[in-house]
Amino acid sequence: MTLTLVSVGLSSHLDLSLRAIEAAKSAHHVYAEEYTMRLDTTVETLEATIGRPVTPLPRGGMEEDASRLLEAAENSDIAILVGGDALAATTHLSLLVDAARRSIPVKVVHGSSVFTAIAESGLSLYKFGRTVTVPMPEKGPVDTVLRTLKENAEYGLHTLLLLDLDVPAGRYLTVPEAITRLEKTGEFPLDTLVVAAARLGSDSQIIRADAALNLKDADYGGPPYALVVPGQLHFLEEEALQVMAGCPPGLLEGRRVQGELDRLVEKYVKGCRRVLEVIKVAELPSELTGEAVTGLLDHARRYLEDADYYRVEQKPVALASVAYAEGVLDALKLLGLADFQW
Numbered sequence: 001m002t003l004t005l006v007s008v009g010l011s012s013h014l015d016l017s018l019r020a021i022e023a024a025k026s027a028h029h030v031y032a033e034e035y036t037m038r039l040d041t042t043v044e045t046l047e048a049t050i051g052r053p054v055t056p057l058p059r060g061g062m063e064e065d066a067s068r069l070l071e072a073a074e075n076s077d078i079a080i081l082v083g084g085d086a087l088a089a090t091t092h093l094s095l096l097v098d099a100a101r102r103s104i105p106v107k108v109v110h111g112s113s114v115f116t117a118i119a120e121s122g123l124s125l126y127k128f129g130r131t132v133t134v135p136m137p138e139k140g141p142v143d144t145v146l147r148t149l150k151e152n153a154e155y156g157l158h159t160l161l162l163l164d165l166d167v168p169a170g171r172y173l174t175v176p177e178a179i180t181r182l183e184k185t186g187e188f189p190l191d192t193l194v195v196a197a198a199r200l201g202s203d204s205q206i207i208r209a210d211a212a213l214n215l216k217d218a219d220y221g222g223p224p225y226a227l228v229v230p231g232q233l234h235f236l237e238e239e240a241l242q243v244m245a246g247c248p249p250g251l252l253e254g255r256r257v258q259g260e261l262d263r264l265v266e267k268y269v270k271g272c273r274r275v276l277e278v279i280k281v282a283e284l285p286s287e288l289t290g291e292a293v294t295g296l297l298d299h300a301r302r303y304l305e306d307a308d309y310y311r312v313e314q315k316p317v318a319l320a321s322v323a324y325a326e327g328v329l330d331a332l333k334l335l336g337l338a339d340f341q342w
């Protein structure tokens with residue numbers, strides 16, 4: 001028999017595809033998972049749309065009661081309705097894996113998702129890094145969120161922040177709460193460019209790009225909510241953010257996407273400037289050994305090896321590696337510790 005995960009889509013029963021309705025209709029038992037996502041619909045409306053009874057899964061049913069679902073799928077065709085896209089939540093993937101392990105045939109009906117709908121903000125989906133959820137205050141700190149923002153920013157990537165929810169309790173972390181949580185860490189300045197999204201895919205969706213400060217006190221209506229902290233922007237993204245999300249143009253200055261070479265030059269120049277500002281000349285060593293100089297030469301050789309490696313890989317960092325080796329050799333020459341001509 002079969003286990004089919006059926007994506008309902010982003011907003012309500014109106015997002016069910018014909019394939020989704022067919023899959024649910026032909027199953028012996030239809031369940032609805034209502035805990036990873038809030039949909040603007042009811043079980044009764046889903047039943048009327050599909051033409052079959054729908055059993056809501058008990059709280060945590062997908063995780064704790066997975067074996068019951070798998071047993072049911074061993075003897076009958078079961079379909080599980082999931083909000084958004086069924087695979088855009090790790091819980092559901094692990095159910096599929098467990099089913100496949102038990103040799104239960106699995107099927108997935110894919111659907112619309114926050115992970116793609118967010119492109120309506122004007123940001124390119126190809127430039128998103130790791131996604132992370134901003135937890136409710138009672139569920140723990142936001143360290144992982146800050147770390148993810150930093151890591152993605154390092155590569156110029158956008159970060160999608162999902163805002164925590166507890167559907168049965170009717171509790172949803174709001175945009176102002178999420179921004180306030182991040183601001184309180186002292187590592188999220190309020191002039192950060194942020195895109196706030198509410199109820200994507202519904203008729204009342206909101207997508208707004210502005211400084212965190214200006215988004216912090218706005219009213220976004222009902223859930224669900226998500227945020228994006230953009231990384232570097234292509235000029236088409238800049239234009240789209242202004243047109244699609246009302247981004248004030250002044251906020252976009254200096255965020256243009258750079259080529260890798262630009263990025264590396266900026267990174268190394270920044271590093272060198274910082275060192276030159278704080279550098280302290282050490283006491284002259286009482287004895288400068290030949291070993292120390294040979295050690296430095298080995299260092300230069302290793303950078304040359306790196307340069308060769310990256311050149312084969314066609315990586316612009318090859319240029320930085322060879323320049324570093326050259327710098328070390330020049331330093332030895334300037335200190336009178338080596339004699340050569342370029």
Ligand SMILES: C[S@@+](CC[C@H](N)C(=O)[O-])C[C@H]1O[C@@H](n2cnc3c(N)ncnc32)[C@H](O)[C@@H]1O
Binds near residue numbers: 086089
């Ligand atoms: C656990 S994820 C589930 C994602 C879902 N399976 C999907 O494919 O869209 C739930 C989170 O996604 C975000 N989200 C889901 N639907 C959204 C929507 N229509 N508008 C804005 N954010 C949404 C919210 O942050 C919500 O807490």
